[in-house]
Amino acid sequence: MSLEKAITVEINGVARELSAPANETLLDCLRRHGQFEVKSGCEKGDCGACAVQIDGEAVDSCLTLAWMVEGKKVTTLEGLNDADSPHPLIAAFLEHGAVQCGYCTPGIMIAAEAMLRDIPDPTDDDIALALSGNLCRCTGYTKIFTAIKQAAEVLRAGGGDD
Numbered sequence: 336m337s338l339e340k341a342i343t344v345e346i347n348g349v350a351r352e353l354s355a356p357a358n359e360t361l362l363d364c365l366r367r368h369g370q371f372e373v374k375s376g377c378e379k380g381d382c383g384a385c386a387v388q389i390d391g392e393a394v395d396s397c398l399t400l401a402w403m404v405e406g407k408k409v410t411t412l413e414g415l416n417d418a419d420s421p422h423p424l425i426a427a428f429l430e431h432g433a434v435q436c437g438y439c440t441p442g443i444m445i446a447a448e449a450m451l452r453d454i455p456d457p458t459d460d461d462i463a464l465a466l467s468g469n470l471c472r473c474t475g476y477t478k479i480f481t482a483i484k485q486a487a488e489v490l491r492a493g494g495g496d497d
């Protein structure tokens with residue numbers, strides 16, 4: 336028997352009441368509640384496909400139990416986007432072909448956005464470190480690095496502000 340726990344959490348700026356078995360991962364819980372932009376990959380902390388931000392910090396949701404986000408703010412790729420004004424990372428990834436199959440993309444953008452708040456003008460080493468937990472099987476990373484640098488430039492110039 337697994338006890339259900341009620342969880343009060345803010346997801347992408349919206350207050351939500353979730354219910355989850357005590358042993359359910361945040362990954363499974365988010366997807367069960369419709370957040371399909373959070374991808375399931377290795378489910379053991381190796382690929383980063385499941386990355387979300389908890390109170391602004393990128394974490395693997397497959398290694399986090401759902402109840403641990405009680406009272407916190409969770410951000411997924413959906414929370415970075417705005418239909419009227421796409422996040423500069425999203426625009427840059429599209430412009431530079433940094434999305435191929437796209438399976439890694441939500442986790443990579445979540446990790447990159449968290450890095451850019453701390454390091455507005457990242458070097459290649461900064462980006463490599465920030466993405467060290469994110470695997471991409473398609474792009475070879477070059478286009479991803481180019482896109483992140485372009486997004487950083489746009490953000491430094493004040494783009495992407497609402």
Ligand code: FES
Nearest residue numbers: 376377378383397
């Ligand atoms: S699915 Fe979480 S790190 Fe791979």
Ligand code: FES
Nearest residue numbers: 436439471472473
């Ligand atoms: S674009 Fe396919 S895994 Fe990264």
